[in-house]
Amino acid sequence: MxxxxxxxxxxxxxxxxxxxxxxxxxxxxxxxxxxxxxxxxxxxxxxxxxxxxxxxxxxxxxxxxxxxxxxxxxxNIGAAVCIFEESRTLNSKTRGLARFVQVNEDMCFVDITVSGIPEGKHGVAIHECGDLSNVPESCGRHWNPDGVDHGDGTKGHRGDMGNLVVKDGWGDLAFETNRFKVWEIIGRSVVVGAAADDLGRANNARSKTDGGSGPGILAGVIARSAGLFENDKQVCACSGNTIWEEQRLTSEGHRL
Incomplete structure (x- = not known):
């Protein structure tokens, strides 16, 4: 089909x-x-x-x-959005956005964009809880319903999403996955780590838990969003940014 x-x-x-x-x-x-x-x-x-x-x-x-x-x-099958908020370790200019769209019963499309965090690789993962009261601790551990060691986007925790690369102030990551479905992750959180994720390949206990990606510096709750042909807005009501400015996150000093 x-x-x-x-x-x-x-x-x-x-x-x-x-x-x-x-x-x-x-x-x-x-x-x-x-x-x-x-x-x-x-x-x-x-x-x-x-x-x-x-x-x-x-x-x-x-x-x-x-x-x-x-x-x-x-x-429509399902769609969700996650607007990142900064953790207590960074200032209010840090921000980002993740979109999840269910392509079919087996495949979910993921599109993540961030800005205002340090250059280089940052591990990204879905966490158990949608609680931002004390990021990152309140978000819980990596979502791991199978009870296995940490890994990459193809094996390991079902919430493991690998690394995004920040360069010249912004970074993005887009891929498809059959490891989770939109309706399984709504209400959970996405956390962007301070450091690169070693994808579970190092020989130490931390590698098998979170890949050594360090404390979360961005986090957001995954919430249901409009699906196919359900939303035709071109301007974000809360910020006044166009959706393309929102996606690229180029307007320094403005929150989504």
Missing amino acids: GIQVQLAVDLTCQSCVDDVTQVLKGVQGVERLDVSLADKQVVVEGTARPSELLSAIKESGRAAVVRGTGSSVGG
């Missing part, structure tokens, strides 16, 4: 439409394409993964956000 992917894309002219159309036609698995300049929206049908579509658009020099996914025969 094919999937539909709805993307908000920062289109400003017909040339943008033509360029994005050409770029996406080159992505394997794209079967049908609808690009709307008026709505600043792209809808793709086929078998291409959302991360592939997002990467292709970004490489063309345009900001884009995956708004939702669903089956080609209709119906």
